[in-house]
Amino acid sequence: MDIIFNPPVNKENQYIQLLVGELRGRGYRIHPLDTIFSGMKHFRSIKLVHLNWFENVDDSGFFVAFRSFMRKMAVLAIIRLSGKPLVWTMHNRTSHEKGLAFFSRTLTRLLMRWSHRIVIHSRQSMSVLAEHGEGVRRKSVYIPHPHFIGVYGAVRDAANNHGHVLHLLFTGMVKPYKNLELLIDTVGAFGASVRLTIAGKAIDQRYQQQIEKQAATAGNVQFFPYFVPDDQLAALLGEADALVLPYDMSSSLNSGTVILAFSYKRTVICPDIGTIADLGTHRQQVFHYSYATAAEHRAALNEQITRAVAMKQQDPEALARMGELLYGYVAAAYDPRNVGAALEQVYHQLLRRNG
Template sequence: MTPSTKIIFNPCENKENQYIAILVNGLEKHGFDVSKLDDFLSSGEHFRSIQLVHLNWFENLDDSSRQSMWKSYFRKLVVLAAVKFGKKKLVWTMHNRLSHEKKSGKLSRALTRKLVSQAHAVVIHSAVSEEILRGQYPTLQAKIVHIPHPDFMDVYGPMIPEDRENRSSPLKLLFLGAIKPYKNIELLIEVAKRFSEEVQLTVAGNPNSSSYREELEKSAQGADNISLDLKFIPDEELPNYIHQSDLLILPYSLESSLNSGTVILGFSYGRTVICPRIGTIDDLDAGEDVFDYSYSTESEHLEALEKQIKTAIKLHQNDSNSLIEKGHRMQNLVLKNNNKQEVVHRLVELYGSLLQ
């Protein structure tokens, strides 16, 4: 491996998620020349120069229409064929149990099988991912590499100092992130309505469609304790949103969700979470500093969510700083277990082992 090793990291930029910037910037500091996947076949010279291709969320397809879905699928098959033909090293990061896009489920699973069979390494961000992969692909063991999700400390700006003297009721809950159906926002709104006096819920993020925006606005209509900031939230505003909350609430789908950058974001800025016990939560093993839960049905999900909100309300009423203290302990844990410099270092080591 040389200081100017040419690789593709896809996507190499994402305005809605600094996860990509952390890794790409870190790789470039270690001497890697990072290119876009779109440029992979731009010229024979460029194609030959690429030594390694690292794909993220590659199994997700454009399901806006049947035609778009099939076009997306075949384009990705061409990319994988080019990687194989060119004898490039292939790395795939497993982010989710399943694709979140329901319409393209079968094609997405077929693409995932292709990725797994062709990859020289499969990066996972949580231990449970290995169990899932080994269950589906028993011979995969040697390819699996566990590298934690990087922390977001100071990535979106400095953390705002706490004002512990003026924390008061009601309990301020925050949902933050892209607004998509699998994140169960409707369920969250339904539960929040039951706590009209004790809870103030803010939902902040950009809906994936105008129809879904209208659906959520209709759902929250008449609920004075629910604020919908349904728009893209600029990076520099994220610390303030988090600072104004007592904790984040993220009722993700256990069927598809496995890792969560928003959970890591909340911890990085000193807030704990109410969240199903997905892989990100499981790995940190934080005990009572996280309000995690499990469920099998939608009704069980609603009950579990309501129960954890009640627990948080009681703690907040007894000591308005107790939730903040939990958040700060989670921040220390993430800075230790998910240190972004160490994450990049381990990725560089992986690339080195594949390219030697």
């Protein structure tokens, strides 16, 4: 069966590779969205369209954003008129890009209205959708985010646990909504009791230089300003006691990096976004917090790092045990094979209804 799963490739996010691999293993022929208008025969062969992050618009400039927005509007309109089943995965509460948010908000509303199914990776997403009407909420189907166990190689356990020093890691794209300035400032106050590594490519050169300067001033922060190759990620995770991810709660909902941490036996320091809220009793194995203002975020983040420092000093193995428990949980609850089967069930239901 021919379907659009877009994007079909993302070298910086193995989430896509996991799902595409599962779908191909079930007999689906995956095509990128860019090919949908390559010819009438191909267009007719496409039975279903599944979009990820389609609502995101490049806001580097007004005309760039406007051109992207209009092109996406046209694509959505043609898919709707064609009658092809449309599936959209809701990854964020709102777009992280704030500059020209009108374009992203408009695309998000259309995706909510025109999608036949909305895949959500956290149950908190359902309440967000309910704000847009009961009809939108009823379209949602919860499917867990696939884990990353083994994707980047075997788990690397820290050889010496660094004594009593707490080693924290942030990895992922270096963007303003991830509150790295706040993180560096907060960690800097802990001095030699905490070491922070930030590893990830910055959104642009200007922001990279800003983070580099602040990290150098802090004294206990090292910044590797590049995308971490897949074959180096397991070693990087192995050197950390915990990942620290001070996300913006106003836009963040799911986090693949949180699942990555658990997949490599690491706990996290993270706000109560949807991924954390879904942990149930396993939330006690993470350092979670909430906030409403920037001042509250600073205080809450400081409190959780303080807790982690005290726990590490009292028992150097305590955080590793938390990571072990989280690893066992995601191994069972976030199995990519079950995720692939659940997606296939969604597709089959839509295709049967579509005749």
